[in-house]
Amino acid sequence: MAEGHPSQKRLEEQRNDLQLLNQVMRHDIRNDLQLIGAYAELLEEHVDEDGKEYLEVIKESTESATDLTTSARDLARVMLSTEQETRSVSLGAVLEQQLEEIRSGYPGAVIQVDGSLPNVEVTGNDMLGSVFRNLLSNAIQHNDKNPPKVTVSAAESEGFVEVRVADNGPGIPDAQKEEIFGKGEKGLESSGAGIGLYLVQSLIEGYDGEVWVEDRGDRPLPDDQSPPDGNPEGAVFVVTLPIAE
Numbered sequence: 177m178a179e180g181h182p183s184q185k186r187l188e189e190q191r192n193d194l195q196l197l198n199q200v201m202r203h204d205i206r207n208d209l210q211l212i213g214a215y216a217e218l219l220e221e222h223v224d225e226d227g228k229e230y231l232e233v234i235k236e237s238t239e240s241a242t243d244l245t246t247s248a249r250d251l252a253r254v255m256l257s258t259e260q261e262t263r264s265v266s267l268g269a270v271l272e273q274q275l276e277e278i279r280s281g282y283p284g285a286v287i288q289v290d291g292s293l294p295n296v297e298v299t300g301n302d303m304l305g306s307v308f309r310n311l312l313s314n315a316i317q318h319n320d321k322n323p324p325k326v327t328v329s330a331a332e333s334e335g336f337v338e339v340r341v342a343d344n345g346p347g348i349p350d351a352q353k354e355e356i357f358g359k360g361e362k363g364l365e366s367s368g369a370g371i372g373l374y375l376v377q378s379l380i381e382g383y384d385g386e387v388w389v390e391d392r393g394d395r396p397l398p399d400d401q402s403p404p405d406g407n408p409e410g411a412v413f414v415v416t417l418p419i420a421e
């Protein structure tokens with residue numbers, strides 16, 4: 177396409193607009209949200225019991241909005257990249273870091289690891305953490321149980337690793353399971369869920385992996401095992417990543 181072509185010029189303008197939006201997300205909006213969160217913490221000792229309930233809503237909404245700005249920032253970064261370069265990444269190190277950050281950000285949630293995390297290198301890049309941050313935070317934010325519980329497990333197979341993020345929430349209707357990763361999908365009744373899951377799918381596809389969602393009871397257990405929570409409810413997000421050569 178010749179330089180100066182209207183379509184090329186429009187594309188450059190769109191990229192500049194996206195870069196500007198990314199800067200606003202990273203700085204202005206995020207800083208304001210962090211300020212709201214900080215003042216909400218300071219108010220805890222100055223409100224009555226009824227006020228604490230409302231204050232908790234403010235804190236949770238601020239945390240959710242902050243996560244949304246992070247997802248939007250990461251998605252803009254992916255969209256601005258001409259191609260997604262990959263390299264060998266330690267899956268265990270990435271998962272450990274994201275688990276630690278989620279535990280810190282959601283102290284009221286129960287987050288556990290089933291078994292041990294495999295010591296294996298997978299195909300990814302420095303944005304692999306965004307995949308698991310979004311899946312873990314979604315499992316907590318869109319959970320109707322008190323406390324919300326999330327269990328992470330991982331297992332190696334021939335040439336790939338499967339990571340499962342299971343929650344005890346309301347689950348996802350079958351009609352939405354294939355559409356939930358769509359751009360702008362609001363199947364989780366949240367403006368933030370769609371962009372985060374779209375980012376997850378975009379990244380995983382760039383790593384030549386797969387991601388899907390299923391019910392916690394979808395997979396049969398061996399005869400000598402019983403479901404960990406009796407009759408388990410909730411959803412399981414499953415990610416497969418190729419083992420790096």
